[in-house]
Amino acid sequence: MELYVAALGFGLVSMSVIAIAAVGFTMQFGITNMINLAYGEVMISSAYVAYYLNKAGISIWIGMVGGALFGAVFSFLLNRIVYAPFLRKGTSHIGMVIVSLAVSLMMANVLLPIVGYYSVSYQDTTGGLLRAGGIVLTTNQIVIIGLAVVLMLGIHGLLRYTRLGKAMRATAANPTLARNCGIPTQRVVDAVWLITGALCGLAGVIAAMNSDSFAIANGAGFLITALAAAVLGGAGQSYGAMIGAVIIGIVTELSAAAWAPEYKEVVAFGILVAVMVLRPQGLLAKRGALAAAG
């Protein structure tokens, strides 16, 4: 029983990490209509940016900001240089998925000779231990949870109460109509790539912090978990992704306690398959996966 209570504590941390990653992924998809399969590789690249900053003696928290900045700028440029031209050219949805997969492959292999195959880890990331009723967490994990909560509230505020958020929702619903209403959709899309890129970079650093060590091969795993949470919640739905992250976070950690930790991603995949069979539109979206890709 204690094992499961402790697993619940890890679940809280996991869901925080997944929520940040999944909200970024789902906003990218919802607003720009782009399934960016390079997302996991951008996460791991940002984690490495933070690693090199950390190695140079800079605190990991500042490294985290560096990772987020890298994620934002890189995602913005990726869209501007690769995705947007292909979209303007009228490449099909499937074509775009293939392009993003090619980008992901290239990123992983540009990174590989630079960082090597070996696992690395950040320094001074554990902090003190805090205990509360069977749940044992480090102070850093508490900070991660707090950060996730603040970010989710921030996203909520952005989408609900700001002009930019309103413009984003309008662009997601109908880009042509939004443009005709005078919304500068191009700038909105740029802003979306910057914001989601920052979330992606941040999620990468936090995910790397939360695992004892990380390596280049973790990129695919990051992508799968974010994808599973986003699809579970209903693709393109920010609140859905948050709910999805809570479910995936808890279920994967409990399964790790009950079964084997190396099958965490398999459990996430099991949830993904179950959603695709039982409710392909996800928990919140009305159409989502069922609508024709057009």
Added chain:
Amino acid sequence: MNSYYAANLLIYAGVDIIALLALNLQFGLSGIVNFSFIVFQSIGAYTAAVLSLPPDTANGGFQIYFGGYQLPFPIPWIGGAVAGGLLAIPVGLVVLRKLRSDYQAIALLVLSIITNEVITNARPLLNGAAGLALVPPPFSDQIDPNTQSYQFLYVGITAVCVVLVFVLASRVVNSPYGRSLRAMREREIAAIAIGKNPVQLKMTVFILGGIIAGLSGAILVGFIQLWAPSVWLYPETIILFAAIIVGGRGNNIGAILGALLVPVGFEELTRFIPTTIGPPGLIPALQWVAIGLLIIGFLWFRPDGVRPEPRRVFEGAPVIEDVDRARRS
């Protein structure tokens, strides 16, 4: 160039051609983005391996796996093909029935990553990360596999399979069924409107592709005699997609051309770059980068490939410009 190298090259070319004919049926002809294609090849290879291997207590029991039936030649290959087809049924039922096409693609991609992870971690099933080695090649009890004549025999059997698969694929492409598949690829709603059942069409071509993919895996494992998770990571599927995109989607000649240009031509050319340049892993990594650039470059400059799919028109058809305009709108 010695004869072993020649046989090796020819067999790889044959396996790639068979695989690409199958992927072309799925992706080129029907528009199913099967990102887990390598899984179907791999189940064929594993099945052929456990059907032809002795029980796992043999060879000092250094590897563990289930099965080990020591069956004679055609059975492991047939078994591999059947296994590929059988795997396509549950996968197709989950993925192809309701989901949007881009969701299908990501579901299949994730399936490919996860399957590899499970097989790597679950050692008792198929010997985990180490994989299966010492897989007996066909007829190895009658002819010594290390002789030149055996290698030519293997090339011959592979060639027969290539021809059979090519004939089959051509029949499919040119049949009314193939026309239905193209109609579905171009505009699914229109195909439904004239009474085609897209789920049924997709399922049959998915299973057919799975069977051929399984066969290609079985042929390959009989020759290289080992199969491990590291040889069927998901990027291997991307190479095959690159080949289809380079060769030209939707026509079998394009698929063959793609096989000869990308997995065979490209890999053989870059093989001669010494791998000692730069830090370890630089040259293989750059090969992957080049594959990515190849895909993006072709999709940008020549999306129809080296040999575009021929436009099928009949006498008295509307003028092509009108058709083009209608397709664009």
